[in-house]
Amino acid sequence: MKVKIFTVGGTIDKVYFDKKSHYEVGNPTVKGILDEANVTVKLEIESLLHKDSLDMNKEDRETVAKAIRKEENKAILVTHGTDTMVKTAMCVKKTIKGSNKTVVFTGSMTPAIFKSSDAEFNIGGALIACQILPPGVYIVINGKIFDPEHTVKNVVKGCFEKMK
Amino acid sequence: MKVKIFTVGGTIDKVYFDKKSHYEVGNPTVKGILDEANVTVKLEIESLLHKDSLDMNKEDRETVAKAIRKEENKAILVTHGTDTMVKTAMCVKKTIKGSNKTVVFTGSMTPAIFKSSDAEFNIGGALIACQILPPGVYIVINGKIFDPEHTVKNVVKGCFEKMK
Amino acid sequence: MKVKIFTVGGTIDKVYFDKKSHYEVGNPTVKGILDEANVTVKLEIESLLHKDSLDMNKEDRETVAKAIRKEENKAILVTHGTDTMVKTAMCVKKTIKGSNKTVVFTGSMTPAIFKSSDAEFNIGGALIACQILPPGVYIVINGKIFDPEHTVKNVVKGCFEKMK
Amino acid sequence: MKVKIFTVGGTIDKVYFDKKSHYEVGNPTVKGILDEANVTVKLEIESLLHKDSLDMNKEDRETVAKAIRKEENKAILVTHGTDTMVKTAMCVKKTIKGSNKTVVFTGSMTPAIFKSSDAEFNIGGALIACQILPPGVYIVINGKIFDPEHTVKNVVKGCFEKMK
Numbered sequence: 001m002k003v004k005i006f007t008v009g010g011t012i013d014k015v016y017f018d019k020k021s022h023y024e025v026g027n028p029t030v031k032g033i034l035d036e037a038n039v040t041v042k043l044e045i046e047s048l049l050h051k052d053s054l055d056m057n058k059e060d061r062e063t064v065a066k067a068i069r070k071e072e073n074k075a076i077l078v079t080h081g082t083d084t085m086v087k088t089a090m091c092v093k094k095t096i097k098g099s100n101k102t103v104v105f106t107g108s109m110t111p112a113i114f115k116s117s118d119a120e121f122n123i124g125g126a127l128i129a130c131q132i133l134p135p136g137v138y139i140v141i142n143g144k145i146f147d148p149e150h151t152v153k154n155v156v157k158g159c160f161e162k163m164k
Numbered sequence: 165m166k167v168k169i170f171t172v173g174g175t176i177d178k179v180y181f182d183k184k185s186h187y188e189v190g191n192p193t194v195k196g197i198l199d200e201a202n203v204t205v206k207l208e209i210e211s212l213l214h215k216d217s218l219d220m221n222k223e224d225r226e227t228v229a230k231a232i233r234k235e236e237n238k239a240i241l242v243t244h245g246t247d248t249m250v251k252t253a254m255c256v257k258k259t260i261k262g263s264n265k266t267v268v269f270t271g272s273m274t275p276a277i278f279k280s281s282d283a284e285f286n287i288g289g290a291l292i293a294c295q296i297l298p299p300g301v302y303i304v305i306n307g308k309i310f311d312p313e314h315t316v317k318n319v320v321k322g323c324f325e326k327m328k
Numbered sequence: 329m330k331v332k333i334f335t336v337g338g339t340i341d342k343v344y345f346d347k348k349s350h351y352e353v354g355n356p357t358v359k360g361i362l363d364e365a366n367v368t369v370k371l372e373i374e375s376l377l378h379k380d381s382l383d384m385n386k387e388d389r390e391t392v393a394k395a396i397r398k399e400e401n402k403a404i405l406v407t408h409g410t411d412t413m414v415k416t417a418m419c420v421k422k423t424i425k426g427s428n429k430t431v432v433f434t435g436s437m438t439p440a441i442f443k444s445s446d447a448e449f450n451i452g453g454a455l456i457a458c459q460i461l462p463p464g465v466y467i468v469i470n471g472k473i474f475d476p477e478h479t480v481k482n483v484v485k486g487c488f489e490k491m492k
Numbered sequence: 493m494k495v496k497i498f499t500v501g502g503t504i505d506k507v508y509f510d511k512k513s514h515y516e517v518g519n520p521t522v523k524g525i526l527d528e529a530n531v532t533v534k535l536e537i538e539s540l541l542h543k544d545s546l547d548m549n550k551e552d553r554e555t556v557a558k559a560i561r562k563e564e565n566k567a568i569l570v571t572h573g574t575d576t577m578v579k580t581a582m583c584v585k586k587t588i589k590g591s592n593k594t595v596v597f598t599g600s601m602t603p604a605i606f607k608s609s610d611a612e613f614n615i616g617g618a619l620i621a622c623q624i625l626p627p628g629v630y631i632v633i634n635g636k637i638f639d640p641e642h643t644v645k646n647v648v649k650g651c652f653e654k655m656k
Contacts, residue, residue: 011344011346011349016339016342016351016438016439016442017350017351018339018342018351018380018382033285034307036280036282036285037285037286037306037307038273038282038306038322038323039285039306039307040306040307040308040323041307041308052349082346083349109202109346110344111344113442113443113444114344114441114442114443115441115442115443115607116200116441118200118201118202120284120285120288121197121200121201121203121284121285121287121288122201122288123285123288124284124285124286124287124288124289124292124307125288125289125291125292126292127289127307128289128290128292128293128304128309129292129296131308131309132293132296132297132309133296140292142201142202142203142204143198143201143203143204143205143288143291143292144204144205144295145292145296158202158346159202159204178508180503180506180515180602180603180606181514181515182503182506182515182544182546182575274508275508277606277607277608278508278605278606278607279443279605279606279607280605361613362635364608364609364613365610365613365614365634365635366601366610366634366650366651367613367634367635368634368635368636368651369635369636437530444528445528446528446529446530448612448613448616449525449528449529449531449612449613449615449616450529450616451613451616452612452614452615452616452617452620452635453616453617453619453620454620455617455635456616456617456618456620456621456632456635457620457624459636459637460621460624460625460637461624468620470529470530470531470532471526471529471531471532471533471616471619471620472532472533473620473623473624487530487532
């Protein structure tokens with residue numbers, strides 16, 4: 001089985017920036033994470049955007065949805081900012097209704113370049129999930145599997161939750 | 165859903181030791197990994213052994229199998245040394261034939277206390293796997309899902325593979 | 329010998345705020361660095377400010393200078409942002425002319441919480457320096473000892489240099 | 493000023509060998525530490541040995557002493573295992589009596605490849621020390637400067653101390 005990974009940006013790829021910096025979202029960190037974890041799954045990484053998800057607009061989400069629609073591989077992982085991950089996941093869900101693809105969104109609350117980060121753990125969970133979940137669109141993060149249709153990000157707690 | 169985690173030892177929990185040290189396998193690192201990853205899954209951790217898996221004997225593997233047999237929760241994760249993980253997984257598979265439990269074995273090639281380690285990634289994958297795989301016994305490591313009956317550890321490459 | 333450590337802020341103490349999607353100065357990281365390095369030197373840590381050094385004004389620098397003037401201990405280490413470290417060091421140098429104190433400024437180009445950071449190395453160098461340099465005011469960073477009167481920060485290279 | 497760095501082995505350079513299930517001395521880690529800390533000091537690194545210092549014999553220590561005697565540069569840093577660092581430092585002290593060289597020994601209690609290690613901090617301190625201490629032989633570790641003639645390693649506490 002081959003996995004396609006699309007990177008969109010988000011905290012997971014944040015680098016250090018201060019008032020003098022011109023960029024905030026750096027290069028995708030997922031390849032480094034997969035190499036460090038000695039992953040031998042056949043996969044392909046494609047960088048779609050380098051955006052903080054708060055800066056994403058309708059066109060950006062359609063860019064992501066379109067890339068997924070055109071993708072041949074059935075197992076798809078998307079790294080994305082957590083703030084509007086639900087929104088993009090819903091957009092994709094609508095657009096691939098009835099397809100046989102398994103699309104898993106993940107990201108992290110802390111940049112991958114931090115000593116202590118949830119990035120490696122989340123990528124590990126999402127990579128397994130996209131290979132075994134039935135066709136559909138999911139968010140897999142911090143040890144749980146979420147249906148974007150019933151999920152919100154709890155900004156105070158810094159985690160995702162099932163909508164009440 | 166509640167997950168039960170059994171820790172057995174292995175490289176994942178190795179601490180630094182030299183000629184003067186008396187201990188090699190330290191306390192289980194899985195809790196620290198779950199805390200760092202902000203995991204909110206309901207779970208319980210029980211430490212069965214602190215062994216390098218090359219030092220495990222028949223009684224040790226039966227200890228693991230027995231604990232799994234008696235366990236109420238259906239989703240079970242076992243952290244274990246990689247050298248004889250297949251052996252213990254097979255022992256457990258025989259012993260819980262026909263049960264409705266999903267047992268996932270994982271570990272790491274590099275200690276969790278190393279700057280660069282596959283530990284977090286593997287725990288992330290295994291925790292997701294034990295919540296969604298159908299009943300059975302599996303090894304989930306370095307991005308892949310293995311059936312222990314057809315798996316070997318490739319010591320040279322430092323990864324698991326499907327038996328030829 | 330007892331060392332007094334004053335913390336002022338800077339990149340070394342930057343943390344990432346997921347909610348606000350940017351970096352801010354958090355609690356001083358120097359204590360954690362000293363603990364990790366198993367430092368047994370008698371010392372005392374006092375937090376004066378939590379500022380990015382680009383946000384420091386004349387009053388802030390005078391706050392630092394005053395604390396140093398009033399300090400009893402002769403060996404003093406100051407952690408400070410790198411952008412205006414030379415400015416504060418010069419301000420202190422003028423104010424303690426003729427004193428028998430050794431004041432060493434340091435900081436880091438990368439936050440201490442990053443996997444890869446110069447923080448530990450710089451604190452290690454500065455702590456040694458403040459115990460053995462003759463009375464005066466210095467910047468000790470990235471392996472070198474600088475006289476603030478003849479030093480600039482090379483923003484492009486991300487290091488300090490002797491003024492041409 | 494140019495600094496010569498000799499690497500001898502020790503815990504600082506220990507790596508984990510999964511196949512053999514123990515730690516061995518790997519390649520010197522000092523270069524990586526200096527690069528991470530963005531060090532611009534002119535320096536040269538020469539690897540003399542790759543030994544755990546408990547395995548060093550009289551010939552090994554003479555190898556280190558001889559290299560230091562023949563060395564042109566006056567500022568010398570030696571990375572060495574901590575268990576018999578005092579012994580080698582004393583051997584060198586006898587052999588370069590009256591010379592104008594400043595020789596600083598350092599190492600670490602925890603391998604540099606560990607998430608939490610005193611390696612970077614110690615290298616940072618030793619590099620500064622060898623540039624500013626007067627001619628002589630020293631041990632600079634965990635924030636302190638020691639005269640090897642009056643120093644022992646406290647194995648229980650895991651630190652160096654002045655002899656009672």
